[in-house]
Amino acid sequence: MRALTISELKQYDGRGGRPAYVAYRGKVYDVSQSFLWKGGTHQALHDAGRDLTAEINDAPHGDEFITRFPVVGELIEGPNES
């Protein structure tokens, strides 16, 4: 499985035709095909290319709205990330 750091994940922000990836609990999911992630944002409040583990607590739904998407990698700590 592919390993991505937070700064690598940032490139997959779903804008300008780029794929939209989001991280959740150490896994990276590809949400590019989702109608609700068009343009790399979800419900005007959440951005692709980020770790959404904490943000999901404010969502009006559970994590099945993330975990049903294909896993494309795992989130790892980069050299300058702690």
Next chain:
Amino acid sequence: MAKVTREMVERAGVDVEKLVELLVKNAAAELTTYYYYTILRVNLIGLQGESLKEIAEVARIEDRNHFEALIPRIYELGGRLPDDMKVFHDMSACPPARLPKDPTDVNAILKVLVEAERCAVRGYTQICNMTAGKDHRTYDLALAILNEEIEHESWFSEFLGEGPSGHFMRRGESSPFVSKFLR
């Protein structure tokens, strides 16, 4: 735009840009749902389908009312609708409630209906959470819509037999909660 109205909401700590975008996205969900429900409704035929048609029609009309009710608030807060309706469709807060591949499959239609209502329930819950105690007018509006969405979800969920039924279909005028915003 209602300048002081917006200022009050900003001062209460609400991100007005995000709130307005969310209101526009939900207005898009209402209008597109109204459109897609039209197609679902005309396909609700036969012994099974006809029993559902009336409820689908009430949900359809009330969703159109929700669209109408949201618009003044969007403009009061300094927002606007996109010039291009295709953009409006694609920014909907909920996925298109498309007719299932087999249009004679009433159960599949019911599932489309209940999923659309569940998306709406989530969306207005989110708006209520964002505005509670901060933006009283948007909260009042979102709560009124939420009340109707919860009933829509219940109707379809009960038709799917997901649990005992606590509801009858709408009696009297449509949109009992939202009508005060339509006058």
